[in-house]
Amino acid sequence: xxxxxxxxxxxxxxxxxxxxxxxxxxxxxxxxxxxxxxxxxxxxxxxxxxxxxxxxxxxxxxxxxxxxxxxxxxxxxxxxxxxxxxxxxxxxxxxxxxxxxxxxxxxxxxxxxxxxxxxxxxxxxxxxxxxxxxxxxxxxxxxxxxxxxxxxxxxxxxxxxxxxxxxxxxxxxxxxxxxxxxxxx
Amino acid sequence: xxxxxxxxxxxxxxxxxxxxxxxxxxxxxxxxxxxxxxxxxxxxxxxxxxxxxxxxxxxxxxxxxxxxxxxxxxxxxxxxxxxxxxxxxxxxxxxxxxxxxxxxxxxxxxxxxxxxxxxxxxxxxxxxxxxxxxxxxxxxxxxxxxxxxxxxxxxxxxxxxxxxxxxxxxxxxxxxxxxxxxxxxxxxxxxxxxxxxxxxxxxxxxxxxxxxxxxxxxxxxxxxxxxxxxxxxxxxxxxxxxxxxxxxxxxxxxxxxxxxxxxxxxxxxxxxxxxxxxxxxxxxxxxxxxxxxxxxxxxxxxxxxxxxxxxxxxxxxxxxxxxxxxxxxxxxxxxxxxxxxxxxxxxxxxxxxxxxxxxxx
Numbered sequence: 001x002x003x004x005x006x007x008x009x010x011x012x013x014x015x016x017x018x019x020x021x022x023x024x025x026x027x028x029x030x031x032x033x034x035x036x037x038x039x040x041x042x043x044x045x046x047x048x049x050x051x052x053x054x055x056x057x058x059x060x061x062x063x064x065x066x067x068x069x070x071x072x073x074x075x076x077x078x079x080x081x082x083x084x085x086x087x088x089x090x091x092x093x094x095x096x097x098x099x100x101x102x103x104x105x106x107x108x109x110x111x112x113x114x115x116x117x118x119x120x121x122x123x124x125x126x127x128x129x130x131x132x133x134x135x136x137x138x139x140x141x142x143x144x145x146x147x148x149x150x151x152x153x154x155x156x157x158x159x160x161x162x163x164x165x166x167x168x169x170x171x172x173x174x175x176x177x178x179x180x181x182x183x184x185x
Numbered sequence: 186x187x188x189x190x191x192x193x194x195x196x197x198x199x200x201x202x203x204x205x206x207x208x209x210x211x212x213x214x215x216x217x218x219x220x221x222x223x224x225x226x227x228x229x230x231x232x233x234x235x236x237x238x239x240x241x242x243x244x245x246x247x248x249x250x251x252x253x254x255x256x257x258x259x260x261x262x263x264x265x266x267x268x269x270x271x272x273x274x275x276x277x278x279x280x281x282x283x284x285x286x287x288x289x290x291x292x293x294x295x296x297x298x299x300x301x302x303x304x305x306x307x308x309x310x311x312x313x314x315x316x317x318x319x320x321x322x323x324x325x326x327x328x329x330x331x332x333x334x335x336x337x338x339x340x341x342x343x344x345x346x347x348x349x350x351x352x353x354x355x356x357x358x359x360x361x362x363x364x365x366x367x368x369x370x371x372x373x374x375x376x377x378x379x380x381x382x383x384x385x386x387x388x389x390x391x392x393x394x395x396x397x398x399x400x401x402x403x404x405x406x407x408x409x410x411x412x413x414x415x416x417x418x419x420x421x422x423x424x425x426x427x428x429x430x431x432x433x434x435x436x437x438x439x440x441x442x443x444x445x446x447x448x449x450x451x452x453x454x455x456x457x458x459x460x461x462x463x464x465x466x467x468x469x470x471x472x473x474x475x476x477x478x479x480x481x482x483x484x485x486x487x488x489x490x491x492x493x494x495x496x497x498x499x500x501x502x503x504x505x506x507x508x509x510x511x512x513x514x515x516x517x518x519x520x521x522x523x524x525x526x527x528x529x530x531x532x533x534x535x536x537x538x539x540x541x542x543x544x545x546x
Contacts, residue, residue, distance in 0.1 A: 026189045027366050033191065035364035039217060040302065059457035062363050063449075065530045107428065153191070 001031075001058045003141050004064055006081055008049035009073025009094075014128030017154065018071075019050035023149030026054040034062035041130040047076055054141055065156060071135055073114075073128075078102060092135055092177070093146035094127070102180075109180040110138050117172060133173025144170075194334040194360040197367050198264060199224035199433045200289055201338035206373040207288075208259035209237040211250040213269060217358035218292035218300040218318065221264040234375055244269040248276030248289075255285040256401040258381035258388030260342050264290035267308050267360075268299055274485045274524050277351055278317025281418075282403025284387075289323075290354040292361035295526030303526030304358030304451060309503035312355045313477040320415055321464070323453070324352040324429065325476040327447040331365035333474075339370070344387055348425055355476060357499065358447040358527060384403035409432070429473035436462070440469030442542055443487055444534070446497040446509050447473045448523070456531035457538070464535075466543060476504070481511035488512040493542030497534055498522045517542065 011017045016037055023033040038050045048101070052066075053059050070081045070092040079100070085091050088107045096115035112134040118127035136147065151166055192200070199221050202210060210220045222240060228238035241247040247263045252262035265273065270291045280287060291312065295305035310316075314327045324344045326337045337354050345352040382390050389399045405411040428453035433451075436458055437443065446454040451472040461468040471487065475482050488494065494516055498504035512518055521537035525530040 023364060027189065027191050033364075033366055036359065037362060038359070039362050059365075061453045061531050062365075062461060062527050063359065063453060063530065065532060108293070155291070 001054075001141070002065050002152060003054045003069065005052045005054075005071065006049060006064075006067045006075075006084065007052065007071040007075030008047070009082055011046045013048070014125070015048045015056060015073065016050050016146065018128040018132050021053045021129075021147070021150050021154045022135075022142070023052050023054070023150075024153045025147040027143050028128040028153070029142050031142075032057065032059050033054060034059045035156060035165075037061040040142065047074075061152065063113045069135070071131060075099075075100065089157040090138055092138060093130070094131060108138075109181050110134065110177055117176060118169070121164055121169065122174065123169065126166055129166045129169035130173035130176075131184045133170035134177035135167040136170070136175075136176045137177050187280050188481045190367050191364050192331060192367055192370060193220055193362060194226045194328070194331045194356060194485055195220035195264075195292065195362070195363050197331050197335040197369075198338055198354070199228065200258060200367075200369055200398050200404040202262060202337040203228060203230040203234060204370055204372050205294060206234065206260065206375040207236055207262055207338075207342065208375055209239070209250075209261040211237075211239050211241050211254075211261065212263045213241050213244050213247055213324070215266045215269045217304070217361050217464075218264050218266045218290070219391060221290065221359070234372070236375065240387065241439065244272040246278065248273040248280075251287045251289075252280055252283070255280065255287045256283070256389050258376075258385040258390060259285075260346070260376070262289075262290070262338075262342075262355050264292065265379075266292045266302075267296050267305070270311070271302060274317035278315070278319050278321060279319035279403050280351045281315075281317075281323070281497065282319060284349040284418075285351065285401065285403050286342070286349050286453040287475055288341040288345055288354070289351060290356060293355065293357040295524065301526035302358065303524055304499060304528055305524060306357055306425050306448060306522070307501070307524060308355065308497040309498065309504065310477065312353055320391035321418065322425070323349070323476050324350055324425060324478075325355050326350065326352065327355050327362055327443065327450050327474060327476050329451045329472060331360070331367050334360060335354040335367050335369060338385045344429060346385070348421055350421065350425075355448065363439070386527035392459060394404075405541060408462065428478050428480040430478045430482070432480040433474060435470040436467075437469035437471065437487060441492045442466065442468040442538055443484075443494045443495055444468060444470050444472065444538065445484065445494060445504070446470065447476060447504070449528070450497045450499055451517070453529060453531050455533055457497075457534035460535040461522055462537060466539065470537060479507050479511070481507065484508060485513065485515070491516050493538075494518045495538050495542060496520045497529070497537075498525050499528060
C-alpha cells in the first residue's frame with residue numbers, strides 16, 4: 001500500500017495540521033510516512049500545502065509532482081492541483097468559495113461542504129477535521145482507532161480537551177461527503 | 186527505552202542533542218533551521234540534563250562560544266543555514282587549527298548571498314573543501330532522512346572527539362522541514378568533569394601539579410614548527426579517509442548507470458531509479474553518507490562496469506567534480522540539478538539520465 005496525497009488551501013485553514021494528524025495516525029498503524037510542507041514567508045491568508053506519503057515500504061521521494069489524492073480547500077489550490085491528480089485518483093474539495101468547479105472526467109471527484117458544516121456546528125476551527133473525515137470515508141487508509149491515537153499525539157496536551165470535538169467533526173465529515181457525478185456537473 | 190515519534194528534521198537534531206548528552210548549544214535563528222533552537226528552548230534541557238542553550242548575538246559569536254566550550258572538553262554545537270554558516274568560517278578554521286571538536290549543523294538554503302529560504306545543496310564546496318582559510322577539513326555527514334538527522338548528532342560528536350576536529354551535518358531545507366517517523370535513543374548522561382579530564386587530557390580543565398599547562402591555540406609563528414603541525418593534521422585527515430568513509434548502495438549489482446546523490450537529492454534519485462527501472466533502464470544509486478571523507482574508492486571500483494554516472498545535486502555542479510576525480514576518466518560523468526531553491530522532481534532526474542547518458546532514447 002502506498003498513498004501519495006497533496007493537501008492545499010489557505011494558511012490558517014489547518015492544512016499542515018490535518019496532514020500531521022493523518023501522518024501520525026499512519027505512524028500509529030506501523031506505516032512509513034513523510035510530511036513535506038511548502039514552507040516560505042507565508043502566513044494566514046497566503047497559500048499553504050503539504051505532501052503526505054503513507055506507505056508499507058520505505059518512502060523514496062517525499063517531493064512529488066503527481067498524486068493519488070488531492071485534498072483541496074480553496075480555488076487557487078484547485079486550479080493548481082486538479083491537473084496533478086493521477087488518472088483514476090481522487091480529488092476531494094471543500095466547496096466554500098469555489099466558483100470554478102473541477103472538470104476532469106478521468107478521476108473520482110468528491111465534494112465536502114466542510115466550511116459550511118463547521119459553522120453550523122459552531123466550531124469553525126474543526127473544518128479541517130471534517131475534511132479529514134471525508135477523506136477517510138473515501139480512502140480508508142488508516143483505521144479510525146489509529147486516527148484518534150494520531151490526533152492525541154499531534155495535539156499538545158493543553159489542547160487535549162478539544163479531542164472529543166475534533167472526533168465529532170471527523171465523524172461528521174465521514175457522513176456528509178458525497179461523490180460528484182460529472183454527468184450533472 | 187527508545188521512543189517512536191513523528192517530527193521535523195530540525196526538531197530531531199534538538200531532541201538528539203539533549204539525549205546524547207550534549208553540554209551546550211549556541212546559535213542564532215535563521216530560516217529554514219530555526220526549529221532547532223526553538224525546540225531546545227521549549228524542551229528546557231538546562232532544567233534536566235544541565236545542557237546550556239543560548240541565543241548568541243550573532244553567528245560569529247556562536248562559533249566562538251563553541252571554541253570556548255570545546256576548549257574545555259565540552260560537547261558543544263551550533264546550527265544555522267547557509268549565510269550564517271558563512272559567518273562562522275573564520276571560527277571553524279581556528280577550531281580546525283586548534284584541533285577542537287564541535288558539531289555544526291548547516292540546513293542549507295539557496296545562495297549566493299542572502300538568496301532564498303528554499304532548499305539547496307550549493308554549500309558542498311564550502312563544507313568539504315574547507316570554507317575558511319588554511320589546509321583543513323571538516324568531517325561532513327549528509328543525512329537523507331529525519332532519522333539520520335537524529336542519529337548523526339551523536340555520530341558527529343563521536344567523530345569530532347575521536348579526531349579532535351570540527352564535524353558538520355550538511356542537510357538542507359527539505360530534510361530540516363519535513364516530518365518523518367523517528368526512533369529517539371534513550372537519554373544519556375553528560376560527561377562529568379572527571380570523565381572529561383580522563384578522556385581528553387588536552388582540555389583546559391585547570392592546571393594540575395602533575396602536568397604542564399594545556400594551551401589551546403592555532404598560532405605558531407615558527408614556520409618549520411608550523412609545517413610539522415600541518416603534517417600532523419594531514420596525517421589525521423589520511424586516517425579519517427582510511428577509516429570513516431560511509432555510503433549506501435541501492436540497486437548497483439546489475440546497474441548500467443550510476444547516480445551519485447546525497448541528502449534530499451538521494452531520496453529523489455531513489456524514486457527516479459524506480460521510474461528508470463520500469464522503463465528497462467538499469468540504474469543504481471550510491472549515496473555518500475560522509476561527504477568528507479568522500480567514497481572515491483567505491484565509486485572508482487563501481488565505475489568499471491558502467492556506461493555512465495550522473496551526479497545529482499541541488500547545485501550547478503559541485504560534487505560532480507569529486508565524482509569525476511574518483512572515476513579517473515574511466516566513464517562519462519554528467520551533472521544534473523535544479524538550484525537557487527528549486528527542488529528537482531524524480532521525473533526530471535530520470536529524464537536527465539536518459540538525455541545525458543542514454544542518448545535520449
